[in-house]
Amino acid sequence: MHGFLFLQLLTGLASAAQLFLLAAGLTVIFGVTRVVNFAHGSLYMLGAYLGYSLITRAPPTPVGFALGALATAGLVAALGAGLEIALLRRLYRAPDLFQLLATFAVALMAEDLTQRLWGAEDLALPRPGFLAGALRIGAARFPLYDLVLIGLGPAVYLALLALFRTTRWGVLVRAATADRDMLACLGVDQRWLFTAVFALGAGLAGLGGALGLPDTTATLQMGFSSVTDAFVVVVVGGLGSLSGAALASLLIGLLQAFGIALVPRSTLVLVFVVMAATLVLRPHGLLGSASAEAAGAGAPALVRPATPALRALALVTLAAAVALPFLAGPFLLSVATEALIALLFAASLHLMMGPGGMASFGHAAWFGLGAYGAALAALALRAPLPLALVMGLLLAGAVAALFGLVVVRLAGVYLAMLTLAFAQIVWAGAMQFEEISGGDNGLLGVWPPRWLGGPVGFYFLALALCAGGALVLRRALHAPFGYALRGARDAPQRAAAIGLDVTRLRWAAFTLAGAAAGLAGALFAYAKGSVFPTYLGLGRSVDALLMVLLGGVGTMSGPFVGALVYTGLYDALLLATDAWRLVLGAAIIALVLLFPDGLAGAAARRMRA
Amino acid sequence: MTLLAAERLSRAFGGVAALSDVSFAVAAGEVVALIGPNGAGKSTCFNLLSGQLRPSAGRIRLDGRDITGLGPAAICRRGVGRSFQITATFASMTVRENVQLALLAHHRQIWRFWRPAAAAFRAEAQALLAELGMEAEADRAAAVLAYGDLKRLELAVALAGAPRLLLMDEPTAGMAPGERGALMALIRRLAGERGLGVLFTEHDMDAVFGTADRILVLARGTLIAAGRPAEIRADAEVRRVYLGVDA
Ligand SMILES: Nc1ncnc2c1ncn2[C@@H]1O[C@H](COP(=O)(O)OP(=O)(O)O)[C@@H](O)[C@H]1O
Numbered sequence: 001m002h003g004f005l006f007l008q009l010l011t012g013l014a015s016a017a018q019l020f021l022l023a024a025g026l027t028v029i030f031g032v033t034r035v036v037n038f039a040h041g042s043l044y045m046l047g048a049y050l051g052y053s054l055i056t057r058a059p060p061t062p063v064g065f066a067l068g069a070l071a072t073a074g075l076v077a078a079l080g081a082g083l084e085i086a087l088l089r090r091l092y093r094a095p096d097l098f099q100l101l102a103t104f105a106v107a108l109m110a111e112d113l114t115q116r117l118w119g120a121e122d123l124a125l126p127r128p129g130f131l132a133g134a135l136r137i138g139a140a141r142f143p144l145y146d147l148v149l150i151g152l153g154p155a156v157y158l159a160l161l162a163l164f165r166t167t168r169w170g171v172l173v174r175a176a177t178a179d180r181d182m183l184a185c186l187g188v189d190q191r192w193l194f195t196a197v198f199a200l201g202a203g204l205a206g207l208g209g210a211l212g213l214p215d216t217t218a219t220l221q222m223g224f225s226s227v228t229d230a231f232v233v234v235v236v237g238g239l240g241s242l243s244g245a246a247l248a249s250l251l252i253g254l255l256q257a258f259g260i261a262l263v264p265r266s267t268l269v270l271v272f273v274v275m276a277a278t279l280v281l282r283p284h285g286l287l288g289s290a291s292a293e294a295a296g297a298g299a300p301a302l303v304r305p306a307t308p309a310l311r312a313l314a315l316v317t318l319a320a321a322v323a324l325p326f327l328a329g330p331f332l333l334s335v336a337t338e339a340l341i342a343l344l345f346a347a348s349l350h351l352m353m354g355p356g357g358m359a360s361f362g363h364a365a366w367f368g369l370g371a372y373g374a375a376l377a378a379l380a381l382r383a384p385l386p387l388a389l390v391m392g393l394l395l396a397g398a399v400a401a402l403f404g405l406v407v408v409r410l411a412g413v414y415l416a417m418l419t420l421a422f423a424q425i426v427w428a429g430a431m432q433f434e435e436i437s438g439g440d441n442g443l444l445g446v447w448p449p450r451w452l453g454g455p456v457g458f459y460f461l462a463l464a465l466c467a468g469g470a471l472v473l474r475r476a477l478h479a480p481f482g483y484a485l486r487g488a489r490d491a492p493q494r495a496a497a498i499g500l501d502v503t504r505l506r507w508a509a510f511t512l513a514g515a516a517a518g519l520a521g522a523l524f525a526y527a528k529g530s531v532f533p534t535y536l537g538l539g540r541s542v543d544a545l546l547m548v549l550l551g552g553v554g555t556m557s558g559p560f561v562g563a564l565v566y567t568g569l570y571d572a573l574l575l576a577t578d579a580w581r582l583v584l585g586a587a588i589i590a591l592v593l594l595f596p597d598g599l600a601g602a603a604a605r606r607m608r609a
Numbered sequence: 610m611t612l613l614a615a616e617r618l619s620r621a622f623g624g625v626a627a628l629s630d631v632s633f634a635v636a637a638g639e640v641v642a643l644i645g646p647n648g649a650g651k652s653t654c655f656n657l658l659s660g661q662l663r664p665s666a667g668r669i670r671l672d673g674r675d676i677t678g679l680g681p682a683a684i685c686r687r688g689v690g691r692s693f694q695i696t697a698t699f700a701s702m703t704v705r706e707n708v709q710l711a712l713l714a715h716h717r718q719i720w721r722f723w724r725p726a727a728a729a730f731r732a733e734a735q736a737l738l739a740e741l742g743m744e745a746e747a748d749r750a751a752a753v754l755a756y757g758d759l760k761r762l763e764l765a766v767a768l769a770g771a772p773r774l775l776l777m778d779e780p781t782a783g784m785a786p787g788e789r790g791a792l793m794a795l796i797r798r799l800a801g802e803r804g805l806g807v808l809f810t811e812h813d814m815d816a817v818f819g820t821a822d823r824i825l826v827l828a829r830g831t832l833i834a835a836g837r838p839a840e841i842r843a844d845a846e847v848r849r850v851y852l853g854v855d856a
Pocket residue numbers: 622626627645646647648649650651652653654
């Protein structure tokens with residue numbers, strides 16, 4: 001028994017060290033630049049791939065390995081510096097969401113490019129003798145290399161502390177983390193400080209990726225999976241706090257090791273519970289401070305009621321939508337059905353993100369829960385379509401209501417990250433609990449009943465529910481509730497001082513958004529005839545974000561424009577090229593740089609001017 | 610008749626006392642000024658009274674009822690309106706909509722999801738704005754107002770809640786002297802007409818001594834004097850600490 005505990009302890013410490021190497025760079029970068037770098041996981045992935053190429057070419061000795069890892073760190077640091085100079089410099093004054101999106105786009109492109117350079121196969125480092133050694137603990141073997149990791153984690157931590165505490169550069173970095181304006185007063189050239197910090201953070205990610213190679217393989221998916229882990233660590237530790245990241249890595253590493261051993265499928269839920277509990281008790285993480293909020297989004301745009309021209313345009317569009325089935329072929333009809341579902345999905349996110357001021361990176365959770373809810377109702381309970389749709393909506397709405405109790409007390413990046421983590425956990429749940437969800441194979445055979453009249457009938461159902469639903473949400477936003485919600489976003493203190501219950505308003509918006517997204521997901525299950533874990537995935541959450549930002553967060557017409565344009569673009573891209581990630585990533589970056597207030601926002605500005 | 614009673618209020622931030630052992634009262638219809646140098650604890654005192662902060666110790670009573678520890682929304686619903694030192698208005702709305710939202714909140718009509726809010730309490734909002742001389746700005750975005758106008762809008766928003774007690778943190782900052790006098794006269798009139806109790810902070814001594822019935826003087830978190838303007842003017846301690854005159 002003692003041997004078992006000792007083994008789990010060592011395993012936990014090793015994964016804590018790995019987590020820390022992954023997360024340290026992210027938190028350092030955030031502390032200084034206030035950029036939440038979504039591409040951090042991609043830098044980590046590049047570290048693994050580059051590390052593979054370098055280490056396999058180096059002599060198979062410890063020195064060769066170490067030099068390979070260090071060279072990898074240097075190369076990734078240089079890449080990071082290039083990324084900062086080419087892209088992020090232009091975005092420091094943009095709303096923090098745009099930085100997330102732009103770096104997300106970089107992550108998309110990195111995945112595509114990595115596949116082109118290294119191929120789609122996973123790469124496993126051959127294990128020369130010095131990496132294969134193991135320690136006997138009872139009946140089990142513990143890799144000696146992991147002992148080295150256990151030492152390296154704290155060593156890197158101490159080295160970073162020394163760097164920040166004793167060098168002039170480190171003092172500047174700490175000053176920038178604590179108070180950015182002060183730094184400007186000191187007459188420091190911020191630009192190069194930021195570049196250097198970015199390079200440092202990227203180098204740490206690269207080092208982490210290379211050092212992880214003996215334990216794991218380099219895969220194309222590790223960019224997105226590792227960035228979620230890194231976010232969890234950084235958010236639990238407190239954004240910008242290095243010691244917080246160390247503490248959180250330790251906590252989560254140990255928790256995972258012991259959790260997996262005691263309750264095999266509990267780890268993800270455990271990690272989530274720890275994250276939620278930490279944020280409830282300490283909204284800025286274990287060692288974070290309130291001053292480390294992300295950069296503000298700037299003054300919100302004035303919202304005006306729809307102009308007659310806009311109403312006319314809406315009516316024409318609606319008429320075209322009604323006429324569509326009589327003109328279009330089956331392919332176009334199915335694209336249009338999906339566009340309608342996307343519209344409701346985007347409108348639901350817009351409600352909480354725009355007027356509600358709560359940006360979510362995990363909105364797919366509600367979409368997927370709605371889809372699974374409807375599919376399970378249809379398959380397991382033999383519920384007819386209307387009932388199954390209601391069940392989907394209720395499941396998503398109810399879970400959103402529960403989760404909302406925790407999440408709406410947070411703000412900004414913390415909120416976005418907690419929603420992201422929650423969605424990842426629901427996703428992992430759908431993968432793991434195969435007996436209910438069908439796991440990777442999904443649930444099949446969720447077809448609309450014959451009385452609905454085939455694809456045309458389903459299209460009209462989607463039109464009624466999705467366009468109708470989006471218009472209902474829009475109506476609520478122009479009603480007192482919507483004004484109160486915006487008031488709570490614009491000036492929370494003022495809102496409370498006129499008697500508004502800010503938390504309850506945000507919770508109501510969160511729940512409403514979850515339920516509406518759930519309805520969209522339920523319809524999607526029927527549109528596709530099946531449900532897969534990808535419905536809950538990060539990619540779908542980002543689809544929603546892109547639609548909302550493409551349309552414009554600050555306008556009420558944003559989700560309508562965004563959903564239609566995005567679905568059209570996306571399907572066209574999928575048809576036209578296999579490099580869709582690359583093209584989509586480039587398109588997002590162009591959007592972020594050229595239309596910071598979205599298409600509808602830009603149109604509105606042009607009309608007013 | 611005592612409207613507000615603060616009893617031995619204290620508040621510390623991380624061990625540093627911002628306010629210690631402060632007691633005072635405001636009666637209905639009375640206009641009271643709270644003065645003191647920067648950092649004396651005036652805003653902290655306001656934030657305690659309006660529920661934005663919780664006191665470390667002490668009690669707050671409104672109409673004799675204990676409201677200590679209630680949140681800002683609950684305190685607002687009991688008839689306390691306030692303005693902030695750093696103005697806080699709803700930037701995505703027009704000036705009139707700012708007031709309309711406050712009226713909707715006051716009339717408990719927030720949880721309505723269908724009827725457009727644009728038509729709700731429009732006339733009332735317009736009337737309130739007219740009272741403050743802002744009817745011409747009604748359709749402008751609150752985000753583009755000049756500082757003095759923002760202060761006035763905050764007052765209109767606070768008055769929309771029909772408060773019995775009004776807390777104003779530096780209500781005339783950024784205003785020209787003429788505007789300042791008009792605003793203080795308006796506040797005096799409201800206090801007289803509606804029996805509104807007013808507590809305000811202000812750096813302009815003409816406004817303070819010309820408007821207030823009573824003055825409270827705060828220095829380093831403690832109340833060093835309280836009394837009628839003439840008494841305060843004559844108080845040696847106040848002259849030394851605050852008015853900058855060696856007694
Ligand atoms: N949120 C806070 N955290 C820490 N210290 C604060 C906070 N608010 C105020 N203080 C401190 O309390 C003291 C009183 O501040 P304040 O009430 O704003 O004074 P005044 O409004 O009279 O200028 C000051 O020393 C200030 O630094």
